[in-house]
Structures are given as structure tokens and as C-alpha cells.
Amino acid sequence: MTRTFLHSFDPAAASPVTGPTVDLEVSDIEDAGIREVLQTPGAAYGAWSILDALLAPTGTGTPFIFREPLGQAREVKVALSGLFGRFVARAYLERHFNLSIFAHLGSQTIDLDRRRQVKVKRLFRGDLPDWIACASDLSLLTVAEAKGCHDVGGPAKALDRAWTQAGRIDVTAQGRKVTVKRIAIATRWGMAVAGPADVHLSVRDPVDEGEPIDPEEKNALFIGLLRLHIANLIKPLGHAELAGALHRLTHQPFARRLQDDLGRARALLDAAPVRDVEKASAIGGLVGGIVTRAGPVTDADVAPADQEALARLNLRPVFVGIERDLIRAAIDAEPSAVRNRLVTAVHSDEFARYDRAGGWIVPLGLERRISGET
Template sequence: MTTRWTNHRLHDAAGTTTGGRIPINLWHVAQAAAEETLQGSLLAPAWLKLFQSHLSVRDPYFLRWREDFAESAEIRRAYSGLYGRFFARALLTQHLGFSRFISLARNGVKISGSVEVKRTKSGDIPDWLAWDSRNSNFVLCEAKGSLTANDFHNASGPSCVRSGKAQFGRVQTTSNGTTIYPAQWVAAVRWATDERGGTPTTVLWDPPSDGQPFTDGEAQVHFEAMTRAWLNSIASGFGYESADDILSAEREKNAVVVVAPNGPVPEERHWKDEDIHDDTLTDTIPDVGLAESPADEPDIPFSDSPVYEDRSDLLMPLPSEKKPHSAKYLLAVVNRFGIRPIRTSAELDSARRDQERAQALKEPAMLIGLPSKFSLEQRLGEKRWVDESGIAESGSLALFDLRTTEMKAPEGGLPS
């Protein structure tokens, strides 16, 4: 239920294009959506059901949306843009190892004690500043999604990628008054629907940059500054005011033990087949092109790409976990009405009532967790657990299906 496939292209800074078919585990996308939601994105309830409300039931293999995505053109464009952010962020995280995404908003962002990204020209600017731990450097990222583009296999890349590349030239990044040159990645998705047909395509495209890696000491300073900024951006969702509150020793008294079972979700707990739409979405993107065009040139297999070297987990669906997952988290419940932290015994009781409703299939709900032992130094993905009940990853947010997850108060209980 949680895996769909797309045709995928990766174009690196050296000009090499690799391609082939890849699976997308929808828990990675929901994890990205949960983080976006904590950081203030509009809550689209369908991600709470791993997009099952919108996915095609006629085609259970490809990443294809049922009917025509939504009834009106305005809502189609809104979902295309919003889901484009979710899927792009998942691709950038899962395939390239990026983390600590911070929105550039309208005019850029300043990371205390680290760097500043500032708008220098009119027009759209990239979506995020993030951290690339593999290369010890910053990275600017842009998300694109299209329902109608016909050029996703062009040698020069789709037009939405080219417009995304132009956005990198509208900002300047400085550190201690000196201009630096982060890496630049565009992640794009060409959607497919039951009505429009076509083959879904995902693209990761790296325009060349002149960036120089930091020393180990510099990289650690910047990574910790980005982590602190990221914690500040999600703190309110967990009931805290700032990163300092999350990192304090006091957080342990609010930590809840989570036990998520391995294996498939029981048949009786499959979500009802119903549409969930959020008519408050109003963002629009322009339509471009018509039908998908064939590839202009053959792609090099993923096995020949250094990005996917020793990354077989990206190229085949993951097997079921052999053991349940159990760990302590700072927790929040998220449902179609919003986000509520779980810090007290009363809030835990309320979350259990949410669980009872979710188990009765009356409303979808998830648990978002930040590991209670989280630290500024902890890197992304040192250990990962992914199954039908959720996803947990060291150095990052965890996400669990509330219906199948057990919540236990810590020894001594939670504050009243």
C-alpha cells in the first residue's frame, strides 16, 4: 500500500544524467509533509492517509492520482503545487541526504551565527535553504510540480526545472560578510492521473555552482546553527517556544514511549475509500504543455551514478521490518483539524481518544515525534525504521499511524 513507482532522472553538476524506474515509499513523503506542516504549511488532510484518498485505485503500481486530481482547475493547481513541495522534499532528503530545511519565505532568511540568504532581484526565489551532510555544505532547493508539462524527458530538462534554476540567481548567500556558493538542486514531479494518463516522472537536477567545502570545524558550526534554526521552526508544534526549550534537560519529563508494530496494517484498519479535499488551498501554478513526450536521449543506469552507489534501498521497495520500533519521543497529534502537543497526562488521554476515533475510521490521525535524545550534533539517517505503521530515523522527525501505535507514559508519569 505504501509504495508507488515513477520514472526518475537525476542530472548532476558534471552534466551526467542517470535514469530508470524507482519506488517511492509514501511514508517518506508523509514525513516531509509533516515537517512542512509543523513549519507552517497549509494542512492538506489527504497526507494523513498516506495520500490514499487521492491515489488512483485503477493503477496501484505507478504514482497516479485518481480521476483528474481534483474537480476544479484551481484546486488541481493548488494540490499540484503543495504536493510538489512534499514529494520534492522527500526526494531531496531520501535520495541526496539533505536535512534541516528552512524556508526562504519572500526575501530570504538569516541563520544566527551562520549564513544569510538575501533576495537581490525581483521574481521568485528558491524554496529552501538546507544542509548537505555528505558534502559539508549548504544547499539551495527548489520544488516544482506539473500536471501538463510535455518536456520532462528533454535533454535540457523540463521548462519548470529551467525556471527553477533561474531562481537561484535571484539570491545571494553570505557568511561573515563573504559571498559563498551553496549547491543548487531542483526537484520536480510530472504528475499522472486516471483521466490524463501519462507516466509519472520525478527529476532531481543540479545546476553547477562554484561552492567550496568548509573545513570540518566550519561545517560543524554551520550544521549546528542550521539545526538550531530548524528546531526553532518546529518548536511550537510540540508546545515549546524555541530550540533552547527543546534542548533543555526538562524535555525528558514530557517524553512519551512509542511502540510501533512491524508488518502490514490489519485489513480491518484499511482507510475507507473516500475523498478528502481542503477547499482552503488557493496557491496556483501555471499550466505548461500538454502530453508527455518520449525521451530525447537514453539515460545512464542508476548503477553508474555515484549518487546511488551502495544505495540499493532507493532502487527497490523496502522489506518489512523484522522487529517493532520502540523509543521515547516528544510527541504531537496531527489530524485534519490541526496539531496538538502531548506534554501532560491530560493531553495523552486526549490523544488516546483521538486514537479510538481513528481506529473506528472516523478521522485520520498521525503522531509526529522528535527523539527525546535529539542533539545539535546528530546527523540524519544513521539508523532508519520504515514499515506500514510509520517511519523513524535518527536525527530527524518520526511519523506514526496513530491507529496502530501504542503510547506509554514514562516512568513516574507525565506532568498533570
């Protein structure tokens, strides 16, 4: 179902949409929420799965208006507003900026390739931006921060806070600043009752020019970003060892030890359970797990009957997985193989939804099940 937001963009000439509104599919926002909840430490619960039920029942093509305020206590409003703001912002970036690979920021320095000294560097004190992201062809390096707010006067103050946060890091290679696009996104919620009536999505988006870097450093940057994207997604799905191996590849400064780490990562991938989507031959073997309203199901094997039972109980089970061949290319640091795989057109599927980063979300139930060997 499509919902709309009043849209403002700075600079206006660079806006990815025309007209005063922007539309997003609620299902795209929920899919972004699934990925965001899985990749964000400490947020592994099914908030994504209640989004549609919270909206005013005004139908497709109408504004994204909540039935009522997001809770009564201030701390509840702040928590849900921030979380839902990230869901909306990520769906917006995925659809209108073609971004598909997201790494979350949470420490002072984040290595993308320590051996080549490619990293994310903190510039100022305070919370870091939400993401460093890029497109599926390993381009459009972007630093982004999302805010949600209830400000009666509009999203301007929240956008200013988001913009400040987006400027707290640089991406550097051998100490040289890399060109990035910085994006701040603020969503001011609209309420059917007891709150602002209009929903706003406000964006600030200049490019921050840096210095040229050589092709090897550029490839290392994007491969490191992809490794973190994969690791953060599969860790809560029962693949903590493989996720840890991917993280070590970005941290390892020594060439000889890196070869040992590569061997370990390949062995863990070979041992990982590979799942197939029934009735979808175009989708290759996936590494991942089942997620419900209650969070990930970490058991290695969930029988088809159990998948159907979860659906009957309205737990909204979905299988979230990444193509095994893409994980192999990320481990082997093969940028050409990654680009070729991710830019290849993917056949549409009636049920499974593709994220342009080798990832699939497959609703489970009577029509669709996941099978495979452990």
C-alpha cells in the first residue's frame, strides 16, 4: 500500500522526486525495518511488523498518518519515533537514492580495511550518524542520519540535529578524506487525533568533496562496507561465527594473518546451512534465518509445518537471507564479481522481495516455504 509524505529537499534542484510529495510503499518501509532491526545491536524485536496497523485506515495513496500518538510517555514517543524514523529514511534511501548496502556506525573508529588504512574516522564528540551506505554497483558512498519527531512547528529542528550528526565522521584512505554524499533526513509524524495533522519528510543533501584515492583503496572501501553489511545482517540469524570472521577481515592489518582469516571465513561459509525457496528456482541458495514478530528464530532447522504454524498464529514469519555466492565474493574481495552479481537483473517473484544487495525477504506460510540441508 502506497502512502505519501509532504516532501522538502535541500538543495531543491537535486531532489530525486518532482512535486510537493513523495510516496513510499508501507511494505518497503516494513522490509527496511526488518533489515534495520537485525543490523542494529539491541533492537532485535518485531516493531517493523506492527507499522501498517498503526496507520489511519484511509487507504492507498493517502498520507502516512498514524491513528494516534506513538504512546503517552515521552520516553516511549522518543524511542518509537526514532526507530520508525530510521525505517522510513532507509526505505526512502533505498528507493530514491538507489542505496542498498548499509553499515551501521557505533564506535570511535571503524575499519573498512585496516591493512590499507581505509576507515571511518570520528571528527567530533557526540552520537555518530546512523549509516555509511552505497549502491549495489559499489558507488555513491553516502553518510546518512535519520530523525523522527513530533514537533508541532515542523521538522526543521530535527533536520538541523540530523545534519550536525551526519558531519561527525569522515571516511579516509591512507589519511586522505574521501568524497561522500552527506544526507540528513527528518520525518515529522502526522496524527489523525491529538497531534500534528500533516506528515513531513525533509532532506538535506550536499556532496562533501574529498581527495582522489587509487582504485585498490576504493575497492577495499566498498568491499569492507559490504562485509560489514552482511555480517551485521546474518549475526542475529544464527551465523555469529561467520559474521565474526567477516568482521575480522576488515580489522586484520597483517597480510599473512589475513590469509588465515580468509581460510577460516571460507570454511565457515562452506559449513553454513544453505536454504532454498520453494517454487522459486530463480533464487539461489541463501544463508540466513527466520524472523517473526517476536524476533529471530535461531534454531537451525524449522520444518515446513512449523513455518505454516507460525503464519497461522499471525507471527508474520519471514525468511531473511543473503545469496551464498555473494558472501563468497565478499570474502574473496572480488569487486568485479560483486558488481556483476548485484547489477544483474533479478527476475521478479510473486512473494520473495529482493533488496539489490544479494538479500531476500520471503514471507512464509501456505504459499511459500524454505527448505534445505543444515
